[in-house]
Amino acid sequence: MDRKLYIDGAWHEAKEAGHLEIRDPATSEHVGSTAIAGRADVDRAVTAATRALPLWAETHADQRARILHRAADLVEERIEAIAEMLTREQGKPVPDSRKEISFGISVIRYYAEEGRRLGGSIRPSSRSDIRSLVTTAPVGVVGAIVPWNYPVDLYCWKVAPVLAAGCTLVAKPPHETPLAIAMMVECFADAGLPAGVLNDIPGTGPEVGAALAEHPGIRMITATASVPAGQSIMRAAAGNLKRLSLELGGQSPFIVLDDADPAEAAAAAARRSFSNMGQICIAVNRILVSRGIHKDFVEALVAETRKIRLGHGVLPGVLYGPVLHEGVRQRVAGHVADAVARGGKLLIGGRVPTGPDYDRGFFYEPALVDEVPDTALALTEETFGPLAAIRPVADDREALAVANALPFGLAAYVYSGDLERAWTLADRIEAGAIGVNVNDTTELQAPFGGWKMSGMGRELGPEGIEAFRESKHVKMRVRDRLGG
Incomplete structure (x- = not known):
């Protein structure tokens, strides 16, 4: 596979035409290559995501869910090809690759339904003629940074709730393992995702990751990274007070x-x-x-x-x-x-x-x-x-x-x-x-994230989609219209 950047619904070469060869870590054999994005490509992707945001945010949750479910169906149909590609670029055995992708499918389906459950509430008020309505709205354009160890799984952890929440995004898949993710992007595109809603640009952390964290058009960053990388993201994100969801290193x-x-x-x-x-x-x-x-x-x-x-x-x-x-x-x-x-x-x-x-x-x-x-x-x-x-x-x-x-x-x-x-x-x-007495702490419907320097924010569970919504309080005075 010779993959390119996915921006505004189409595959593009990088502006600087940078490419990286991908080799099998078990044999050093050539597996494929990827375009490597630069800052100019980040600008292109953010522009596309910004342009697509209003229509996607207003798309009914049922329609967003149908697209996500169709994408999950396509991933399931293509799982063997995606699993073999993941193994050849990352090294994990095919059974583990298949397991990783299967969980990613479950994540997509879960957030397709969680998006339908987003709502609001009417809160008690201080006066009988006051109504307090609390609603939520998409946070905006999101930047997603994905690591190389579980690239497909963690891609789904980020992309699925972002899309279900009504946000658009620019994803930075790992430059070391971007090929199976390209096959995932094709599934979302073939499912009918509108152009510009999902933009996918492989690149390095110091270049593309930093550009996303600094970009004034990005309202939130969700990242799985090392502690030093997370600290760099926090510093860069301070410029426009981006929301952050960071899953960082552990011990x-x-x-x-x-x-x-x-x-x-x-x-x-x-x-x-x-x-x-x-x-x-x-x-x-x-x-x-x-x-x-x-x-x-x-x-x-x-x-x-x-x-x-x-x-x-x-x-x-x-x-x-x-x-x-x-x-x-x-x-x-x-x-x-x-x-x-x-x-x-x-x-x-x-x-x-x-x-x-x-x-x-x-x-x-x-x-x-x-x-x-x-x-x-x-x-x-x-x-x-x-x-x-x-x-x-x-x-x-x-x-x-x-x-x-x-x-x-x-x-x-x-x-x-x-x-x-x-x-x-x-x-x-x-x-x-x-x-x-169990050696896995991951559960689809429970929050996942760290304390102390292992990060902030949570993925999975209802918390995983709530992070991409902003609350809004509408306070209104109403008159008694009951006729006498």
């Missing part, structure tokens, strides 16, 4: 209490640590395990990690693929080396595999490091790769203290045989979502 603790089932907890920790090669914002970064169960848990976790077989994601049976690029591999290797240098014990993995199946790709064996001190990078920074650091704790109080010690608060996990103990911890952990 998720996985707490294993001494009454947990070690085998069950280990299986859950391994999958949440190494699925998508740990390139997940809610991946397990640090495992805080009670000393009373430490030995049994570690043995079970090593056994689970030993089962992992790496390979090209398009091959049958492959469940774990490469990381996206060499930068990810170097960061993980650096975190492993730092943890070991500070006294941690490397239990398994932490190597670049060799052989004809691996030599051309960005593969890295999932690593477990035990007895990692609090000062190690693996316990203080987001690795965003296949590394799980184990830190024994004496009791529940120490587990809570360590879990809350960092300035991040996206997700956390607690495994215990006693729900009262688990609830006590979950109630006190400073994070936007807590999984108790």
Whole structure:
């Protein structure tokens, strides 16, 4: 695929004619290329979105829903082709790509219906001749910034509620993985989305992301990004006081209490640590395990990690693929080396595999490091790769203290045989979502987002569409017209 920029209902070359080659991270083979937008292209896209806004905002919610449902139908029809493209550009195995796209379809359908439920209320007033009506309206043109780790899924998290809310948008898909998203854009276009409502321009964060955040024609930014990127967006968005919804980095603790089932907890920790090669914002970064169960848990976790077989994601049976690029591999290797240098014990993995199946790709064996001190990078920074650091704790109080010690608060996990103990911890952990005896905190109808430096605002659930509406109070005096 040689994709272009999608602006005002048509595919265009970038003004500066910049292109980037996309290569398979498992084989380094050519997959396609993408036009790379610049600031002039941002202006073109914002102009198109601004022009399309009045008509789309006035389009009845039922009609918007019909278009979204049709787009979801088309994605479902084309899911195999989109999944293979996603695997070839991002590296995750096809079953994971298919799962990601399926959830994206559910998100589109959910917000198609949530858009129909947007309404208002009549509030109590101070006088009998006063009526207070509270309504909402679309916030305006939205800028959406999407990451490369779950590009299709997180694209849907942003595009679906924005469109259902009656807003138009300019989306910046990741320049590293823009091809499957182009196939998603075609589904929206083929579903009958009017020109200019959705504009899609791949580009880099410092260029296109910054231009969106600064642009006076953008009223809101929704972004999934790193903490430094989120801070840059906030600074740039101050010019016209843009609304912000930012899901930023995490450093998720996985707490294993001494009454947990070690085998069950280990299986859950391994999958949440190494699925998508740990390139997940809610991946397990640090495992805080009670000393009373430490030995049994570690043995079970090593056994689970030993089962992992790496390979090209398009091959049958492959469940774990490469990381996206060499930068990810170097960061993980650096975190492993730092943890070991500070006294941690490397239990398994932490190597670049060799052989004809691996030599051309960005593969890295999932690593477990035990007895990692609090000062190690693996316990203080987001690795965003296949590394799980184990830190024994004496009791529940120490587990809570360590879990809350960092300035991040996206997700956390607690495994215990006693729900009262688990609830006590979950109630006190400073994070936007807590999984108790479950290793996934994402739920379509519940809000997703972070505390502290892990962001602001919420996606999914009703909160995910309410963010794109502005409230309006209409206060009116009415006369008694009842005839005598």
